[in-house]
Amino acid sequence: MVTAISFALAAGILVSLSRQLNGRLALSTSALTASFWNHAVGFAALTLLGLVIGGLWPEGALDAPWYAYFGGTIGVIFVASGSWLVARIGATNTALLVIGGQMVSGVVLDALRGASANTLLTALGVALIIGGMALTSRR
Amino acid sequence: MPAVPNPLDPAHLLLAFLSGGLLTLMVDFNGLVGLHGGVLYSSWVAHGTGTVAAIIFLVALHVLKPSASGTRRPAPLWAYLGGISGAVTVMLTSASVNTALALSGTLALGLAGQVAFSLASDRWGLFGLPRRILRPRNGLAILMIVGGSLLIIFGNG
Structure with missing residues (x-):
């Protein structure tokens, strides 16, 4: 359990570390260039890992719907946007607003799919997030 | 570096919030690929297709608006390691889930x-x-x- 907790915490730390590094690279190049290197370096590392442990070309991999393969392209825009923002609104504001946007859009996506949720808690959560954003944007 | 006192631009905050929506879509799509091919394959493909997409975007932008070069100080080598950090994140979360x-x-x-x-x-x-x-x-x-x-x-x- 301690291992699992430290894994989950470390994953969060690495998300912010990655944005900080890409943000620094964007200062010297551009947000899109930083996003390119993020994906190219990650691809090289994952290729090496896959060659060592296997699993780069699993059985049935291409059965996923075609549009799912646009996840990487969406990621390029997401990483470029974060690299650009982190030098302008700071690491904490970027992290919190991205998380807020992820939560609210997740709620919307679930609702569109008709997934059941605890409506009261979810509505309260969305309200708190929007309130926190309003507080952040107040001058 | 000196502390930054300047006020936040609401448009920047809105962009950050909307990019969270992109993240939801990305996680959903990559998860769908992972369902069929596993976590490593999903992350590998996302980084590979992302690299190609970034090149296409960069070429398109360069054609539209050629940029002045060689004016900014170069980035330290460690600034290129954001992709390693991102790749490890996928491993850690898929283990923890x-x-x-x-x-x-x-x-x-x-x-x-x-x-x-x-x-x-x-x-x-x-x-x-x-x-x-x-x-x-x-x-x-x-x-x-x-x-x-x-x-x-x-x-x-």
């Missing part, structure tokens, strides 16, 4: 890790980015956004 923490616990602890590291980054201007001084009302805003997120995470878990 399959424990008693499940998705809710993994998301909640990941949120805590992000906020803690971001606060430290702003406080000390880590990795060459500007230092930022947070005001008391920022603390309340953090509590509200984190609290709201936890309600959604555990309300649906």
